[in-house]
Amino acid sequence: MDPPQPSVRDVMLAAVPSLRAFAISLSGNVDRADDLVQDTLLRAMANIDSFTAGTNMSAWLFTILRNLFRSEYRKRRREFEDADGHHVDSLKSPPQQHSQLEFEEFRRVLATLLPDQREALILVGAAGFSHEEAAAICEAPVGTIKSRVNRARARLSKLLSIDSADMFGQDNSTRAVLTGSGPG
Incomplete structure:
Protein backbone atom coordinates (compact mmCIF):
# COMPACT_ATOMS: atom_id res chain seq x y z
CA MET A 1 0.00 0.00 0.00
CA ARG A 76 8.43 50.35 -6.31
CA ARG A 77 11.38 51.85 -8.17
CA ARG A 78 10.49 55.32 -6.91
CA GLU A 79 10.43 54.34 -3.24
CA PHE A 80 13.27 55.18 -0.89
CA GLU A 81 16.03 52.60 -1.33
CA ASP A 82 18.60 51.75 1.28
CA ALA A 83 21.07 49.96 -1.00
CA ASP A 84 24.05 50.32 1.35
CA GLY A 85 22.03 49.28 4.41
CA HIS A 86 22.85 52.34 6.53
CA HIS A 87 19.21 53.10 7.35
CA VAL A 88 18.44 49.46 8.18
CA ASP A 89 21.56 49.19 10.32
CA SER A 90 20.50 52.28 12.28
CA LEU A 91 17.23 50.58 13.22
CA LYS A 92 18.82 47.53 14.80
CA SER A 93 20.88 46.98 17.89
CA PRO A 94 24.34 45.52 17.26
CA PRO A 95 24.59 41.75 17.68
CA GLN A 96 26.03 40.48 20.93
CA GLN A 97 27.33 37.05 19.96
CA HIS A 98 30.21 36.13 17.68
CA SER A 99 28.03 33.94 15.46
CA GLN A 100 25.64 36.84 14.96
CA LEU A 101 28.56 39.03 13.90
CA GLU A 102 29.70 36.35 11.44
CA PHE A 103 26.21 36.03 10.04
CA GLU A 104 25.88 39.79 9.69
CA GLU A 105 29.19 39.89 7.81
CA PHE A 106 27.96 37.04 5.60
CA ARG A 107 24.65 38.86 4.95
CA ARG A 108 26.45 42.08 3.98
CA VAL A 109 28.80 40.24 1.63
CA LEU A 110 25.93 38.21 0.16
CA ALA A 111 24.14 41.48 -0.60
CA THR A 112 27.12 42.62 -2.71
CA LEU A 113 26.70 39.73 -5.16
CA LEU A 114 25.00 40.42 -8.45
CA PRO A 115 21.26 39.79 -8.00
CA ASP A 116 21.24 36.88 -10.48
CA GLN A 117 24.18 35.22 -8.72
CA ARG A 118 22.67 35.73 -5.27
CA GLU A 119 19.32 34.34 -6.42
CA ALA A 120 20.91 31.23 -7.98
CA LEU A 121 23.12 30.64 -4.94
CA ILE A 122 20.23 30.87 -2.50
CA LEU A 123 18.01 28.59 -4.57
CA VAL A 124 20.72 25.92 -4.95
CA GLY A 125 22.73 26.36 -1.76
CA ALA A 126 20.16 27.33 0.85
CA ALA A 127 16.78 26.24 -0.51
CA GLY A 128 18.16 22.93 -1.74
CA PHE A 129 16.90 23.05 -5.31
CA SER A 130 18.85 21.20 -7.98
CA HIS A 131 20.51 23.25 -10.70
CA GLU A 132 17.77 22.09 -13.05
CA GLU A 133 14.99 23.20 -10.69
CA ALA A 134 16.68 26.55 -10.08
CA ALA A 135 17.02 26.98 -13.85
CA ALA A 136 13.29 26.41 -14.26
CA ILE A 137 12.48 28.88 -11.47
CA CYS A 138 14.81 31.54 -12.93
CA GLU A 139 13.84 30.75 -16.51
CA ALA A 140 17.51 30.37 -17.43
CA PRO A 141 19.64 27.57 -18.92
CA VAL A 142 21.07 25.05 -16.44
CA GLY A 143 24.63 26.00 -17.45
CA THR A 144 23.92 29.63 -16.65
CA ILE A 145 22.67 28.68 -13.18
CA LYS A 146 25.74 26.51 -12.55
CA SER A 147 27.98 29.37 -13.63
CA ARG A 148 26.13 31.89 -11.43
CA VAL A 149 26.35 29.60 -8.41
CA ASN A 150 30.04 28.91 -9.00
CA ARG A 151 30.87 32.59 -9.42
CA ALA A 152 28.82 33.53 -6.36
CA ARG A 153 30.57 30.91 -4.21
CA ALA A 154 33.98 32.02 -5.44
CA ARG A 155 33.20 35.68 -4.76
CA LEU A 156 31.84 34.94 -1.28
CA SER A 157 34.92 32.89 -0.41
CA LYS A 158 37.21 35.68 -1.64
CA LEU A 159 35.32 38.50 0.09
CA LEU A 160 35.12 36.58 3.35
CA SER A 161 38.80 35.52 3.07
CA ILE A 162 38.03 31.88 3.62
CA ASP A 163 39.52 28.80 2.00
CA SER A 164 36.63 26.54 2.98
CA ALA A 165 33.23 26.82 4.62
CA ASP A 166 34.62 25.28 7.83
CA MET A 167 36.71 28.41 8.43
CA PHE A 168 33.55 30.55 8.56
CA GLY A 169 32.02 28.89 11.61
CA GLN A 170 29.54 26.28 12.69
CA ASP A 171 26.42 27.68 10.98
CA ASN A 172 25.06 24.84 8.83
CA SER A 173 23.01 27.14 6.59
CA THR A 174 26.03 29.29 5.80
CA ARG A 175 28.13 26.18 5.17
CA ALA A 176 25.42 24.84 2.83
CA VAL A 177 25.38 28.03 0.78
CA LEU A 178 29.17 28.17 0.50
CA THR A 179 29.75 24.51 -0.29
CA GLY A 180 26.54 23.48 -2.02
CA SER A 181 25.94 20.67 0.46
CA GLY A 182 22.62 20.39 2.24
CA PRO A 183 22.31 21.70 5.78
CA GLY A 184 23.45 19.01 8.14
Missing part, protein backbone atom coordinates in the same frame (compact mmCIF):
# COMPACT_ATOMS: atom_id res chain seq x y z
CA ASP A 2 1.39 3.40 -0.97
CA PRO A 3 1.71 6.00 1.78
CA PRO A 4 -0.93 8.72 1.62
CA GLN A 5 0.03 11.71 -0.51
CA PRO A 6 0.35 15.01 1.35
CA SER A 7 -2.44 17.45 0.64
CA VAL A 8 -1.83 20.59 -1.40
CA ARG A 9 -2.28 22.58 1.79
CA ASP A 10 0.39 20.50 3.60
CA VAL A 11 2.87 20.92 0.75
CA MET A 12 2.26 24.68 0.61
CA LEU A 13 2.66 25.04 4.37
CA ALA A 14 5.86 23.01 4.32
CA ALA A 15 7.31 25.40 1.72
CA VAL A 16 6.57 28.57 3.72
CA PRO A 17 9.88 28.76 5.68
CA SER A 18 11.95 28.36 2.49
CA LEU A 19 9.72 30.80 0.60
CA ARG A 20 10.10 33.32 3.42
CA ALA A 21 13.89 32.97 3.47
CA PHE A 22 14.00 33.42 -0.31
CA ALA A 23 11.68 36.44 -0.12
CA ILE A 24 13.86 38.03 2.57
CA SER A 25 16.94 37.46 0.45
CA LEU A 26 15.28 39.11 -2.52
CA SER A 27 13.63 42.05 -0.78
CA GLY A 28 15.99 42.61 2.15
CA ASN A 29 12.97 43.48 4.27
CA VAL A 30 11.14 41.05 6.56
CA ASP A 31 7.78 42.82 6.31
CA ARG A 32 7.89 42.95 2.52
CA ALA A 33 9.03 39.34 2.47
CA ASP A 34 6.07 38.24 4.59
CA ASP A 35 3.70 40.13 2.30
CA LEU A 36 5.36 38.54 -0.70
CA VAL A 37 4.95 35.02 0.72
CA GLN A 38 1.31 35.72 1.54
CA ASP A 39 0.67 37.05 -1.96
CA THR A 40 2.47 34.00 -3.39
CA LEU A 41 0.25 31.60 -1.48
CA LEU A 42 -2.89 33.51 -2.40
CA ARG A 43 -1.93 33.53 -6.06
CA ALA A 44 -1.06 29.83 -5.92
CA MET A 45 -4.40 28.94 -4.37
CA ALA A 46 -6.28 31.07 -6.87
CA ASN A 47 -4.44 29.38 -9.75
CA ILE A 48 -4.10 25.86 -8.35
CA ASP A 49 -5.79 24.51 -11.49
CA SER A 50 -2.75 25.58 -13.50
CA PHE A 51 -0.42 23.47 -11.31
CA THR A 52 0.57 20.22 -13.01
CA ALA A 53 0.07 17.31 -10.63
CA GLY A 54 3.21 15.25 -10.12
CA THR A 55 5.56 18.19 -10.64
CA ASN A 56 7.50 20.04 -7.95
CA MET A 57 5.05 22.31 -6.14
CA SER A 58 7.84 23.98 -4.20
CA ALA A 59 9.53 25.03 -7.44
CA TRP A 60 6.18 26.28 -8.75
CA LEU A 61 5.71 28.38 -5.59
CA PHE A 62 9.26 29.77 -5.83
CA THR A 63 8.58 30.76 -9.44
CA ILE A 64 5.40 32.59 -8.43
CA LEU A 65 7.27 34.35 -5.61
CA ARG A 66 10.12 35.38 -7.89
CA ASN A 67 7.72 36.73 -10.52
CA LEU A 68 5.73 38.65 -7.90
CA PHE A 69 8.92 40.15 -6.51
CA ARG A 70 10.05 41.29 -9.94
CA SER A 71 6.64 42.83 -10.64
CA GLU A 72 6.65 44.55 -7.26
CA TYR A 73 10.20 45.79 -7.82
CA ARG A 74 9.20 47.46 -11.06
CA LYS A 75 6.32 49.21 -9.27
Whole structure:
Protein backbone atom coordinates (compact mmCIF):
# COMPACT_ATOMS: atom_id res chain seq x y z
CA MET A 1 0.00 0.00 0.00
CA ASP A 2 1.39 3.40 -0.97
CA PRO A 3 1.71 6.00 1.78
CA PRO A 4 -0.93 8.72 1.62
CA GLN A 5 0.03 11.71 -0.51
CA PRO A 6 0.35 15.01 1.35
CA SER A 7 -2.44 17.45 0.64
CA VAL A 8 -1.83 20.59 -1.40
CA ARG A 9 -2.28 22.58 1.79
CA ASP A 10 0.39 20.50 3.60
CA VAL A 11 2.87 20.92 0.75
CA MET A 12 2.26 24.68 0.61
CA LEU A 13 2.66 25.04 4.37
CA ALA A 14 5.86 23.01 4.32
CA ALA A 15 7.31 25.40 1.72
CA VAL A 16 6.57 28.57 3.72
CA PRO A 17 9.88 28.76 5.68
CA SER A 18 11.95 28.36 2.49
CA LEU A 19 9.72 30.80 0.60
CA ARG A 20 10.10 33.32 3.42
CA ALA A 21 13.89 32.97 3.47
CA PHE A 22 14.00 33.42 -0.31
CA ALA A 23 11.68 36.44 -0.12
CA ILE A 24 13.86 38.03 2.57
CA SER A 25 16.94 37.46 0.45
CA LEU A 26 15.28 39.11 -2.52
CA SER A 27 13.63 42.05 -0.78
CA GLY A 28 15.99 42.61 2.15
CA ASN A 29 12.97 43.48 4.27
CA VAL A 30 11.14 41.05 6.56
CA ASP A 31 7.78 42.82 6.31
CA ARG A 32 7.89 42.95 2.52
CA ALA A 33 9.03 39.34 2.47
CA ASP A 34 6.07 38.24 4.59
CA ASP A 35 3.70 40.13 2.30
CA LEU A 36 5.36 38.54 -0.70
CA VAL A 37 4.95 35.02 0.72
CA GLN A 38 1.31 35.72 1.54
CA ASP A 39 0.67 37.05 -1.96
CA THR A 40 2.47 34.00 -3.39
CA LEU A 41 0.25 31.60 -1.48
CA LEU A 42 -2.89 33.51 -2.40
CA ARG A 43 -1.93 33.53 -6.06
CA ALA A 44 -1.06 29.83 -5.92
CA MET A 45 -4.40 28.94 -4.37
CA ALA A 46 -6.28 31.07 -6.87
CA ASN A 47 -4.44 29.38 -9.75
CA ILE A 48 -4.10 25.86 -8.35
CA ASP A 49 -5.79 24.51 -11.49
CA SER A 50 -2.75 25.58 -13.50
CA PHE A 51 -0.42 23.47 -11.31
CA THR A 52 0.57 20.22 -13.01
CA ALA A 53 0.07 17.31 -10.63
CA GLY A 54 3.21 15.25 -10.12
CA THR A 55 5.56 18.19 -10.64
CA ASN A 56 7.50 20.04 -7.95
CA MET A 57 5.05 22.31 -6.14
CA SER A 58 7.84 23.98 -4.20
CA ALA A 59 9.53 25.03 -7.44
CA TRP A 60 6.18 26.28 -8.75
CA LEU A 61 5.71 28.38 -5.59
CA PHE A 62 9.26 29.77 -5.83
CA THR A 63 8.58 30.76 -9.44
CA ILE A 64 5.40 32.59 -8.43
CA LEU A 65 7.27 34.35 -5.61
CA ARG A 66 10.12 35.38 -7.89
CA ASN A 67 7.72 36.73 -10.52
CA LEU A 68 5.73 38.65 -7.90
CA PHE A 69 8.92 40.15 -6.51
CA ARG A 70 10.05 41.29 -9.94
CA SER A 71 6.64 42.83 -10.64
CA GLU A 72 6.65 44.55 -7.26
CA TYR A 73 10.20 45.79 -7.82
CA ARG A 74 9.20 47.46 -11.06
CA LYS A 75 6.32 49.21 -9.27
CA ARG A 76 8.43 50.35 -6.31
CA ARG A 77 11.38 51.85 -8.17
CA ARG A 78 10.49 55.32 -6.91
CA GLU A 79 10.43 54.34 -3.24
CA PHE A 80 13.27 55.18 -0.89
CA GLU A 81 16.03 52.60 -1.33
CA ASP A 82 18.60 51.75 1.28
CA ALA A 83 21.07 49.96 -1.00
CA ASP A 84 24.05 50.32 1.35
CA GLY A 85 22.03 49.28 4.41
CA HIS A 86 22.85 52.34 6.53
CA HIS A 87 19.21 53.10 7.35
CA VAL A 88 18.44 49.46 8.18
CA ASP A 89 21.56 49.19 10.32
CA SER A 90 20.50 52.28 12.28
CA LEU A 91 17.23 50.58 13.22
CA LYS A 92 18.82 47.53 14.80
CA SER A 93 20.88 46.98 17.89
CA PRO A 94 24.34 45.52 17.26
CA PRO A 95 24.59 41.75 17.68
CA GLN A 96 26.03 40.48 20.93
CA GLN A 97 27.33 37.05 19.96
CA HIS A 98 30.21 36.13 17.68
CA SER A 99 28.03 33.94 15.46
CA GLN A 100 25.64 36.84 14.96
CA LEU A 101 28.56 39.03 13.90
CA GLU A 102 29.70 36.35 11.44
CA PHE A 103 26.21 36.03 10.04
CA GLU A 104 25.88 39.79 9.69
CA GLU A 105 29.19 39.89 7.81
CA PHE A 106 27.96 37.04 5.60
CA ARG A 107 24.65 38.86 4.95
CA ARG A 108 26.45 42.08 3.98
CA VAL A 109 28.80 40.24 1.63
CA LEU A 110 25.93 38.21 0.16
CA ALA A 111 24.14 41.48 -0.60
CA THR A 112 27.12 42.62 -2.71
CA LEU A 113 26.70 39.73 -5.16
CA LEU A 114 25.00 40.42 -8.45
CA PRO A 115 21.26 39.79 -8.00
CA ASP A 116 21.24 36.88 -10.48
CA GLN A 117 24.18 35.22 -8.72
CA ARG A 118 22.67 35.73 -5.27
CA GLU A 119 19.32 34.34 -6.42
CA ALA A 120 20.91 31.23 -7.98
CA LEU A 121 23.12 30.64 -4.94
CA ILE A 122 20.23 30.87 -2.50
CA LEU A 123 18.01 28.59 -4.57
CA VAL A 124 20.72 25.92 -4.95
CA GLY A 125 22.73 26.36 -1.76
CA ALA A 126 20.16 27.33 0.85
CA ALA A 127 16.78 26.24 -0.51
CA GLY A 128 18.16 22.93 -1.74
CA PHE A 129 16.90 23.05 -5.31
CA SER A 130 18.85 21.20 -7.98
CA HIS A 131 20.51 23.25 -10.70
CA GLU A 132 17.77 22.09 -13.05
CA GLU A 133 14.99 23.20 -10.69
CA ALA A 134 16.68 26.55 -10.08
CA ALA A 135 17.02 26.98 -13.85
CA ALA A 136 13.29 26.41 -14.26
CA ILE A 137 12.48 28.88 -11.47
CA CYS A 138 14.81 31.54 -12.93
CA GLU A 139 13.84 30.75 -16.51
CA ALA A 140 17.51 30.37 -17.43
CA PRO A 141 19.64 27.57 -18.92
CA VAL A 142 21.07 25.05 -16.44
CA GLY A 143 24.63 26.00 -17.45
CA THR A 144 23.92 29.63 -16.65
CA ILE A 145 22.67 28.68 -13.18
CA LYS A 146 25.74 26.51 -12.55
CA SER A 147 27.98 29.37 -13.63
CA ARG A 148 26.13 31.89 -11.43
CA VAL A 149 26.35 29.60 -8.41
CA ASN A 150 30.04 28.91 -9.00
CA ARG A 151 30.87 32.59 -9.42
CA ALA A 152 28.82 33.53 -6.36
CA ARG A 153 30.57 30.91 -4.21
CA ALA A 154 33.98 32.02 -5.44
CA ARG A 155 33.20 35.68 -4.76
CA LEU A 156 31.84 34.94 -1.28
CA SER A 157 34.92 32.89 -0.41
CA LYS A 158 37.21 35.68 -1.64
CA LEU A 159 35.32 38.50 0.09
CA LEU A 160 35.12 36.58 3.35
CA SER A 161 38.80 35.52 3.07
CA ILE A 162 38.03 31.88 3.62
CA ASP A 163 39.52 28.80 2.00
CA SER A 164 36.63 26.54 2.98
CA ALA A 165 33.23 26.82 4.62
CA ASP A 166 34.62 25.28 7.83
CA MET A 167 36.71 28.41 8.43
CA PHE A 168 33.55 30.55 8.56
CA GLY A 169 32.02 28.89 11.61
CA GLN A 170 29.54 26.28 12.69
CA ASP A 171 26.42 27.68 10.98
CA ASN A 172 25.06 24.84 8.83
CA SER A 173 23.01 27.14 6.59
CA THR A 174 26.03 29.29 5.80
CA ARG A 175 28.13 26.18 5.17
CA ALA A 176 25.42 24.84 2.83
CA VAL A 177 25.38 28.03 0.78
CA LEU A 178 29.17 28.17 0.50
CA THR A 179 29.75 24.51 -0.29
CA GLY A 180 26.54 23.48 -2.02
CA SER A 181 25.94 20.67 0.46
CA GLY A 182 22.62 20.39 2.24
CA PRO A 183 22.31 21.70 5.78
CA GLY A 184 23.45 19.01 8.14
